[in-house]
Amino acid sequence: MCFDDQVLSTYIDGELAEPWKTQVEEHLLHCATCKSRYDQLQDLETDIKSARLREDEFSVQRERVWQYLEKHCVSSVKEKIIEKRFTFKAPVVFAAAAAFVILFAAGIYFTARVKSSDIPEIPVISSDNKATAEKTLIPVVATDASPVERSMRDLTIEEILQLLDERGFEVDLRLKSVEPLKVNSPITGSNFMNPVPGFSESPALEGVDAIPVMTLESAEPVEETETAEAEAEAEAEDAGIDTEADMEADTEQEAQPAVPDSEAGEVEAAEEESVPEDSVPSAEEEPEASASDDTESP
Amino acid sequence: MEVNSSGLESFKQVYKEVFPVIMRVAYHVTYNMDASEDICQEAFIRFFDRGLIFPSVDEAKYWLIRVTKNLSINYVKRKGREKAAVDKIKKQPLPSVKTGEETVIGNETCELVRNAIQQLPEKLRAVLVLKEYSDLNYKEIANILNITESNVKVRVHRAKQQLEKLLDQEGIHVL
Numbered sequence: 001m002c003f004d005d006q007v008l009s010t011y012i013d014g015e016l017a018e019p020w021k022t023q024v025e026e027h028l029l030h031c032a033t034c035k036s037r038y039d040q041l042q043d044l045e046t047d048i049k050s051a052r053l054r055e056d057e058f059s060v061q062r063e064r065v066w067q068y069l070e071k072h073c074v075s076s077v078k079e080k081i082i083e084k085r086f087t088f089k090a091p092v093v094f095a096a097a098a099a100f101v102i103l104f105a106a107g108i109y110f111t112a113r114v115k116s117s118d119i120p121e122i123p124v125i126s127s128d129n130k131a132t133a134e135k136t137l138i139p140v141v142a143t144d145a146s147p148v149e150r151s152m153r154d155l156t157i158e159e160i161l162q163l164l165d166e167r168g169f170e171v172d173l174r175l176k177s178v179e180p181l182k183v184n185s186p187i188t189g190s191n192f193m194n195p196v197p198g199f200s201e202s203p204a205l206e207g208v209d210a211i212p213v214m215t216l217e218s219a220e221p222v223e224e225t226e227t228a229e230a231e232a233e234a235e236a237e238d239a240g241i242d243t244e245a246d247m248e249a250d251t252e253q254e255a256q257p258a259v260p261d262s263e264a265g266e267v268e269a270a271e272e273e274s275v276p277e278d279s280v281p282s283a284e285e286e287p288e289a290s291a292s293d294d295t296e297s298p
Numbered sequence: 299m300e301v302n303s304s305g306l307e308s309f310k311q312v313y314k315e316v317f318p319v320i321m322r323v324a325y326h327v328t329y330n331m332d333a334s335e336d337i338c339q340e341a342f343i344r345f346f347d348r349g350l351i352f353p354s355v356d357e358a359k360y361w362l363i364r365v366t367k368n369l370s371i372n373y374v375k376r377k378g379r380e381k382a383a384v385d386k387i388k389k390q391p392l393p394s395v396k397t398g399e400e401t402v403i404g405n406e407t408c409e410l411v412r413n414a415i416q417q418l419p420e421k422l423r424a425v426l427v428l429k430e431y432s433d434l435n436y437k438e439i440a441n442i443l444n445i446t447e448s449n450v451k452v453r454v455h456r457a458k459q460q461l462e463k464l465l466d467q468e469g470i471h472v473l
Contacts, residue, residue: 009455013429015436044462048430051411053325055318061335062317068339069313073346074306 002034003027008041112160301358304349308358313342316359319432320366326427327370328377329416337369363432364442371420414464418457425450426457 003011003024010016011024028035155163157173164171301308320341324334341362352358415423428439429450436454440447 005459006452006455009458010451013436013451013454015451040462041458044458044465047407047411047465048415048426048458048461051326051408051415052431053322058318058321058325058331058334061321061331061338065317065335065339065342066313069342069346073343074309 002031005037005041008034008038012038012041012045112163299354301352301355302349303345303352303358304347309346312345312355312358312362315355316362317342319359320362322431323363323366323427324370326412326415326431327367327420327423328373329412330373333373334370337366337373340369341365360438360442363428363434367424367428367442371424374420410465410468411461414461414468417464418460422453422457422460425453426461429454 007016007020007024011021016024028038161171161173299308301312303309303312317338320338321334324337325331328334328337344365345358345362350358350361352361415426418426425439425443428434428442429436434442436447436450439450443450445453
């Protein structure tokens, strides 16, 4: 009993399991028909192998692709490392933020001071402090003892906002930090909320100190959130690229890593059933069956 | 040795070892040098971008081969569709098989075989290319294509049978 092509082909591929492998070898020694067929298949194998793309045929491409990858992938890793180091230089950002806040605060005080003479309901009377107020940027504060003596510092934020609003300023005040202010005397209580000076128990000066502190502390986190937003955007961009790539992968039926049960595999399996042209049903297993039949007999 | 596809050292190593393999896969499926170059580049970019961890270089190789094979098959399909569309517009018969093929210096047999492989249906072509030009065994091919080993065996054999017929028509075996 002779072997069919399938067995010989498997034998040539070096994939025939042992009990049959020896049988084929022995059979080929004395069967001229099988030997001739074997030689034909071996020739075919040689022909196929001769068409193999040789190393020298793609040496240019090999070099070119590597250069591209080195430029676009490998170097990007180095860039990422540099970027990471860069983000650690955050103090610079905070310094800039602080500077900005100080300028902003100074601006408010400056405009408020210039316009202060126009405010009718707040007469600055204090004889001692008036001179200082004109010389320096910081207006001197009236004491609580004299209810009539009020300067800008005694105004509540509400009042300041109202004044600015009346003058046509568009004020955007944002407080981001929820942390309580580290001030000994509460400015939020009587002094801050209640503009009636007689009501407040603490000296107004402490309250005055507290206001700029509050502005600074509250403004810095705002800067932080901005950088955080930028980072989030960057992440979103990354995510966008990823999803794009994934979509592409979906359409192209790309294989997933490592585990064989991938989309590619499913597609493969689906094709298997749908393409009838080259696979007659039951023909798939037939050669194997005949192979084992044949090999048992000799 | 564990392979991190985004790690510089392992990426270099995998490229060195696997590029020839996937270049052959891409070329013998598409038979177009430029397309093969693009496909290999794309495969390695995806490999790098995914940041995958493989237990061995071989597993990384299988992944790359799988991606390359899919990209190559897609290229062939797209080309086929484009060509069909163009031919439909022109209302002309299909030009000879050699169109789009890279003329590679080599003996006549080599060209004839490459020509014949181009005429194989995609499924047989992929299996044959993996068997003959990627130095993979049935088990590895089965793993890559996610089919059974006996299916690989049958397909390889069927591909060779068809190839033999095509080459006989070309007169290769008339000795």
